[in-house]
Amino acid sequence: MHDTLWFLFHNDKLILCQASEERLALPSVQQAEMLKSLVVGTIHRFALLEGGEAYAAAVQLDNTLPEGFVLMGLRDAYDYLPYLHYKYGGRAYELLYWDSHTRFCPVCGSPTQHLEAIMKKCPSCKHELYPPIATATIVLVRRGDEALLVRARNFRGSHYGLVAGFLEPGETLEECVAREVMEETGLRICNIRYFGNQPWPYPCGLMIGFTADYESGEIAIQAEELSTAAFFRRDNLPELPRKLSIARQLIEAWKRGDIA
Ligand SMILES: [Zn+2]
Incomplete structure (x- = not known):
């Protein structure tokens, strides 16, 4: 049934x-x-x-x-x-x-018409609207037997997480990963590899997970975004994100040694 x-x-x-x-x-x-x-x-x-x-x-x-x-x-x-x-x-x-959020056309302001399950159309200017997906990347950066964990200022609670951020226009996912790590921590990374992805409906995201290796640089945090960033060993981990997140799945895979 x-x-x-x-x-x-x-x-x-x-x-x-x-x-x-x-x-x-x-x-x-x-x-x-x-x-x-x-x-x-x-x-x-x-x-x-x-x-x-x-x-x-x-x-x-x-x-x-x-x-x-x-x-x-x-x-x-x-x-x-x-x-x-x-x-x-x-x-x-x-x-x-x-x-x-699509009751009115963002181009001309007319009320939209809901024509198909996930398509609306403006009857005046014919602009079509589909559910938006905001693409973001998240990355676990390794350095030897350590992983880079950060505390973002907008995290609720006291847990640590991974560097993450929204894809910008014209960027590849790998460029987004490298840019976010550089902006937030000042580190250069290499070996950026796809891990998996997860819809993140808060409110309309898709989180795409990667792993990477540390290449060079000293940690210099972006103070508006992060309160802390540091490399941690498996036996000395701080409080981790909740199980529902791909951040936690990345960290668990790394803990098990499942990341090539
Ligand atoms: Zn319109």
Whole structure:
């Protein structure tokens, strides 16, 4: 039997049902029916690669949620939902974000028309709008048996992470990686290799992971972006990013010695 998943968001919070004292889950089809009267705007439908379908909609809650439901940010929902539900929750969120940010044509200001699942068109100037993807790179830099970890000023919490940044127009991904490492830490790197990628729906990113080796230079941090940058050994690691992130997957792969 194929799943039907319902992703109902109030602002940037997902509605989950309290399946038991400790267990949270997406609302069932019946529960989603109960909440449908709160939906504002379009109900988006998309197919699941594994079979089945999903619906995404925004709800407006005037007071509180009906009994038995809770609101939760998508990142936190990672700890409660099956991975596929978390992943498709990201897709649902990106669709809703795109929908709410493309009500008017950015060229001429006319109201847009929603013509296909992920295409809108301006009836006046014919400009077409698709969901934007903001591409960013993230890199684990090795120096001998150490890895470069940084603390960004915008990190929530006290963990360390990896150098990361947005792709700029006209850049290759490898150029982006080298530039970000140089800008943030003053280091030159080599052997930049693809590792993997991850949709990062906060709000519409794609994070592309790389590994690299230290080549030369002394650490000189970019103070507006970072508070610390240093090389760490496996046996002396600081607090790491959460398991849901590709940053953590890169660090775990390096810890296991899986990076060639
Ligand atoms: Zn227009």
